[in-house]
Amino acid sequence: xxxxxxxxxxxxxxxxEASLSxxxxxxxxxxxxxxxxxxxxxxxxxxxxxxxxKAKEDLAAATRAVEELMYKIREIKTKAVQSExxxxxxxxxxxxxxxxxxxITTTITALHRLTMLVSAVEQLQVMxxxxxxxxxxxxxxxxxxxxxxxxAYRDIPKIIELREKFKNIKQILKSHVxxxxxxxxxxxxTEEANLLQQLSDACLVVDALEPSVREELVNxxxxxxxxxxxxxxxxxxxxxxxxxxxxxxWIKRRMxxxxxxxxxxxxxxxxxxxxxxxxxxKTRKQLEDILANLNEKPDVGTLLLALQRTLExxxxxxxxxxxxxxxxxxxxxxxEIGRGANSSTSALDIRKKYEKKLAAHxxxxxxxxDGSRALAVPGAGFNFRGIIxxxxxxxxxxxxxxxxxxxxxxxxxxxxxETWDIEEGSQSSVLSSSMQLFLIIxxxxxxxxxxxxxxxxFNLFKVFQRILKAYATxxxxxxxxxxxxxxxxxxxxxxxxxTSDRDERVICYxxxxxxxxxxxxxxxxxxxxxxxxxxxxxxxxxxxVQDEFSAVITKSLVTLVHGLETKFDIxxxxxxxxxxxxxxxxxxxxxxxxxxSLILTTSIxxxxxxxxxxxxxxxxxxxxxxxxxxxxxxxxxxxQISETGAQQMLLDTQAVKTILLEVPSLGRQTSGAxxxxxxxxxxxxxxxxxLKVILSPVDSVADTYRAxxxxxxxxxxxxxxxxxxxxxxxxxxxxxxxxxxxxxxxxTQVAPTIVPAPPVAPVVPSPSAIGLIATREDVLTRxxxxxxxxxxxxxxxxxxxxxxxxxxxxxxxxxxxxx
Numbered sequence: 001x002x003x004x005x006x007x008x009x010x011x012x013x014x015x016x017e018a019s020l021s022x023x024x025x026x027x028x029x030x031x032x033x034x035x036x037x038x039x040x041x042x043x044x045x046x047x048x049x050x051x052x053x054k055a056k057e058d059l060a061a062a063t064r065a066v067e068e069l070m071y072k073i074r075e076i077k078t079k080a081v082q083s084e085x086x087x088x089x090x091x092x093x094x095x096x097x098x099x100x101x102x103x104i105t106t107t108i109t110a111l112h113r114l115t116m117l118v119s120a121v122e123q124l125q126v127m128x129x130x131x132x133x134x135x136x137x138x139x140x141x142x143x144x145x146x147x148x149x150x151x152a153y154r155d156i157p158k159i160i161e162l163r164e165k166f167k168n169i170k171q172i173l174k175s176h177v178x179x180x181x182x183x184x185x186x187x188x189x190t191e192e193a194n195l196l197q198q199l200s201d202a203c204l205v206v207d208a209l210e211p212s213v214r215e216e217l218v219n220x221x222x223x224x225x226x227x228x229x230x231x232x233x234x235x236x237x238x239x240x241x242x243x244x245x246x247x248x249x250w251i252k253r254r255m256x257x258x259x260x261x262x263x264x265x266x267x268x269x270x271x272x273x274x275x276x277x278x279x280x281x282k283t284r285k286q287l288e289d290i291l292a293n294l295n296e297k298p299d300v301g302t303l304l305l306a307l308q309r310t311l312e313x314x315x316x317x318x319x320x321x322x323x324x325x326x327x328x329x330x331x332x333x334x335x336e337i338g339r340g341a342n343s344s345t346s347a348l349d350i351r352k353k354y355e356k357k358l359a360a361h362x363x364x365x366x367x368x369x370d371g372s373r374a375l376a377v378p379g380a381g382f383n384f385r386g387i388i389x390x391x392x393x394x395x396x397x398x399x400x401x402x403x404x405x406x407x408x409x410x411x412x413x414x415x416x417x418e419t420w421d422i423e424e425g426s427q428s429s430v431l432s433s434s435m436q437l438f439l440i441i442x443x444x445x446x447x448x449x450x451x452x453x454x455x456x457x458f459n460l461f462k463v464f465q466r467i468l469k470a471y472a473t474x475x476x477x478x479x480x481x482x483x484x485x486x487x488x489x490x491x492x493x494x495x496x497x498x499t500s501d502r503d504e505r506v507i508c509y510x511x512x513x514x515x516x517x518x519x520x521x522x523x524x525x526x527x528x529x530x531x532x533x534x535x536x537x538x539x540x541x542x543x544x545v546q547d548e549f550s551a552v553i554t555k556s557l558v559t560l561v562h563g564l565e566t567k568f569d570i571x572x573x574x575x576x577x578x579x580x581x582x583x584x585x586x587x588x589x590x591x592x593x594x595x596x597s598l599i600l601t602t603s604i605x606x607x608x609x610x611x612x613x614x615x616x617x618x619x620x621x622x623x624x625x626x627x628x629x630x631x632x633x634x635x636x637x638x639x640q641i642s643e644t645g646a647q648q649m650l651l652d653t654q655a656v657k658t659i660l661l662e663v664p665s666l667g668r669q670t671s672g673a674x675x676x677x678x679x680x681x682x683x684x685x686x687x688x689x690x691l692k693v694i695l696s697p698v699d700s701v702a703d704t705y706r707a708x709x710x711x712x713x714x715x716x717x718x719x720x721x722x723x724x725x726x727x728x729x730x731x732x733x734x735x736x737x738x739x740x741x742x743x744x745x746x747x748t749q750v751a752p753t754i755v756p757a758p759p760v761a762p763v764v765p766s767p768s769a770i771g772l773i774a775t776r777e778d779v780l781t782r783x784x785x786x787x788x789x790x791x792x793x794x795x796x797x798x799x800x801x802x803x804x805x806x807x808x809x810x811x812x813x814x815x816x817x818x819x
Contacts, residue, residue, distance in 0.1 A: 110149075114158070117146040121166055128172045131180070136173060137204035144208070174213055177202045181221060184261070200264040207266065214269065222275045225254070226282055233286060241290055241298060244306035248313040251279050273321050280317070280387045288391045298395060300402045307396075307451055310389045317384040389452070396456040403444055404463040410440050411467055415474045420506045429610050434513040437471055438520050445524075449531050458536040461528050465545050468521055472548040475510050479559050499563030504603055507563075508610035511556045515612070518549040557615060561622040564603060568627065571595045575652075576637045580645030581725065589655040590648070597659045601666060608667020616669045620676045624660065628683025631656060635687060636716070640725045641694055650691040657684040694723055698730075702738040714739060 014020055120143045127136040143166060153159045180202055183195070206214050233239060233247055255272060265271040287306075291298070414433040422429055441464055448460045480497045499507070525542040532540060574592040608616055631653070635641075641649065660680045664673040689708035696704035701724070705717055717738055721731045 110153075113146055113149050117143065117150070117162060120146060121162055121169065124166075125169050128169050128176065131176055131198070133173075133177070133198060133201035133205045137201065137208045140170075140173075140205065140208035170209055173205055174209060177205055178217065178220065181217060182224075184221070196261065196264050203264060203266055203269075218269060218271055218274055221271065222278045225275060226279060229254075229279070230282060230286075239286065239290060241287075241294075241306050242302045244287065245309040247283055248309060251276070276317055276321070276384075277387075280314075280384065284388045284391050287388065291391065291395050297398050300398050303392065303395065304399060304451070307389060307392045310392070311385075311451065314384045314387065314389060321384065390454075393452060393454055393456060396452065397459070399448075399451075400456060400459045400463060403448070403460055404466070407440065407444060407463065407467045408470070411437060411471055411474070415471075420478065420509065421502075422509060429509060429512040430516045431509050431513040434471075434516050437467070438517075438524070441467070441524065445528065445531075453531055454533050454536070457528070457532050458539060461525075461532075461540055464524065465542065468517065468542075468545045469548050471517065472514070472545070472552050475514060475552050476555060478510060479507065479556060480563065496566045496569075497559060497562035498566050499560070501603070501606065504560060504563060504607060505610065507556050507560050508607060511553050511611060511615055514549040514552040514556070515615070518546045518553075521545045521549070553615065554618075557619045558622060560607065560619055561626055564599065564623060565626055565630075567599045567603075568596065568630070571599070572630065572634050575634055576639075578638070578645075580638055580649060581640035581642045583642060583645045583648055586644060586647045586651060590652050593652045593655045593659070596656060600659060600663060604663055604666040605668070608669050611667075611669075613669050613671050616667055617671070617676065620663060620667075621679065623663070624676060624680045624683060627660065628680060628686075631684070632687045632690065635690055636719050636723075638723065641723045642725070643695060646691050646694045650688060650695070653684060653687045653691060657681070657688075660684070690720070693720055698724065698726065698734070702734060705738075 013026070014023070120139060124136060124139045124143055127139060147163065147166065150159050150162075154163065180195075180199060184199060206217055229247075229250060232250070233243070238246065255275075262271060414436050418431060418433040420431065422431075428435075444460065445464075448457050480499055480503055521542040525540050529537040529540040571592040574595070575590070578590060578592070607619065611619065635649070638649075657680065661677050664676060686709070693701060693705045693708055701720070702717070705712055705720065709716075714735065718731065718735060721734060726734070
């Protein structure tokens with residue numbers, strides 16, 4: 001207890017004077033406890049003193065025991081060393097005897113083997129002299145094994161002598177075998193019945209000799225067999241391209257006639273396989289010389305026949321010996337080109353396609369397993385395909401030229417026979433010439449891919465590009481020529497485009513055909529890139545061709561707008577001839593409005609049924625961008641407009657706006673109607689605003705004009721005053737006041753009385769090969785870059801950009817939509 005705790009304890013025990021009476025008993029109790037504790041301490045000290053003495057005695061006893069143990073261990077170790085020394089002395093003589101026994105045994109074995117080697121060499125020499133090949137082959141194996149035991153003694157004179165003798169015997173055997181094989185193929189095998197058996201035994205000797213002997217023998221045999229071939233086909237009579245097939249007939253006949261004779265060779269030698277490889281190399285060399293020495297271009301038929309027979313021969317060799325594998329997917333890839341002219345593939349077609357691929361894959365696995373069992377050729381990876389035929393590659397230019405000529409003639413014939421119409425009940429809206437053209441291209445691709453997949457196929461692909469560009473030009477040329485109106489003014493075309501209902505259908509067919517060609521050209525490029533050699537696949541690209549067809553599509557759609565513009569010319573003129581200044585009352589919509597409605601209800605349903613949603617939307621945008629501004633500018637062409645005339649014209653404007661908004665429904669394509677309706681409403685609202693300005697009082701006409709047409713010009717405002725019938729003097733004061741309040745108004749726009757119709761330039765992908773005017777090259781190049789890609793994806797992106805540009809008041813594309 002600390003001091004404070006002791007005080008607290010005392011105060012707790014004796015809180016008052018009355019409690020002090022218990023001090024004495026407490027003190028007595030504490031004294032007793034102290035005495036008890038002292039007694040315990042004293043007992044513990046005594047016990048500890050006794051325990052220390054006993055511990056010292058126990059430690060001394062343990063130390064003595066350890067010393068005794070160490071003494072005994074040293075004594076045991078000494079006795080062990082003495083025992084080991086005694087054993088070594090006893091066994092010293094036995095060890096010497098053991099080494100002596102081992103050396104004697106080795107010597108006896110070596111001498112025995114030496115005796116056997118000497119005897120075997122002697123016997124082998126006798127067998128070699130007597131040409132006993134079968135026995136000699138077995139003896140050779142025995143001598144080789146015996147010689148291997150004397151590798152450590154090769155410096156001993158006797159061993160050197162025996163090895164030299166054995167080497168001479170092997171040389172004698174080799175010369176005998178080569179001499180006997182030289183008679184093979186000379187006719188002696190039919191005269192001497194046992195010659196083939198003797199040569200078969202000689203093959204055993206060759207196998208027992210070094211591998212180089214077998215290689216030399218097989219090479220000599222193959223060269224000897226082909227000596228007559230070289231002599232025959234190097235002569236002037238047969239050293240011609242048209243005799244190529246006879247070369248392969250010669251080797252096939254040779255192999256069939258000698259099949260039984262050549263069975264003397266072990267199958268592991270693969271004599272036929274090596275003979276065919278050497279034949280192919282010699283044939284390639286001779287064909288290269290023939291092709292190089294031609295004084296003029298080879299005949300295409302002869303060249304292709306020789307190449308075809310060569311490829312067939314290579315395939316036979318590949319099938320026979322298992323070298324190389326043909327790509328089974330090539331035909332399937334080509335067949336997929338141009339499938340689905342209506343840009344749709346049924347689920348059944350997809351299912352059939354993948355069932356064919358699965359069956360071909362499983363069949364290929366089974367063939368590989370069967371071939372691996374039967375194939376034991378060391379060079380099984382050798383590819384016979386191309387070993388000869390590749391020498392034709394540099395000379396196939398004439399074939400490509402012939403294919404191009406044939407394709408071009410076929411194209412001309414297809415275009416001449418094209419009816420530019422679709423048969424009744426046809427599910428496709430694509431011209432037959434488009435589908436027929438790609439069928440012809442597929443057949444040409446099949447022919448070429450069966451012959452080569454290298455430079456020639458790449459050159460033929462370039463031909464396909466030129467043919468398709470030519471077809472795009474043909475489609476472009478079929479479009480009606482001339483034009484007038486807002487789009488024609490922007491493109492610089494002179495004259496008018498008058499289109500009948502049939503012309504409109506033909507234009508739609510051209511759009512669909514160009515879209516089909518755009519899509520199928522991409523599939524063609526994809527298929528060729530899978531077939532062609534990998535080093536050429538990067539150059540397989542149809543983007544330029546697709547750009548051409550994109551240009552045809554856009555030009556066709558713009559031509560449709562041109563045709564409708566021409567139909568509207570009469571109605572626009574009729575609008576200006578109405579006596580707006582003398583109308584007495586407002587009635588129903590005017591006749592020219594009914595005529596505009598009739599034109600649209602006649603043409604639009606057919607166009608909507610033939611055009612895809614993407615292109616129909618593009619057509620609607622061009623139509624709205626043409627008719628809306630044209631109607632606005634046509635108001636300025638009218639003579640004086642009274643208040644009643646303005647009200648009637650406002651009624652007509654609202655009717656035309658309603659008609660235009662119903663156009664998507666007429667075409668039964670309302671997917672993109674929202675943006676079209678917004679654009680029509682904006683354009684026609686300008687005409688409504690113009691008429692509201694004309695209806696406004698003279699004293700407030702300037703304020704109304706600034707409020708409703710903030711982008712208007714002083715020249716337009718002056719023309720509005722003229723339409724209201726104001727005299728020059730009255731106009732001047734209003735104009736002065738107008739210019740005073742709007743000092744910064746734009747002066748760059750042309751007065752509408754000067755320009756018959758504000759132009760809307762069509763956005764057309766690059767048509768450089770088709771020949772549009774060069775002044776719009778920058779816009780067209782930009783549009784062409786946007787138009788590249790898949791059949792519709794790039795075009796949709798392009799339409800999206802142009803749609804966004806219409807809502808902007810600035811930017812490089814705004815000029816395409818505003819005058």
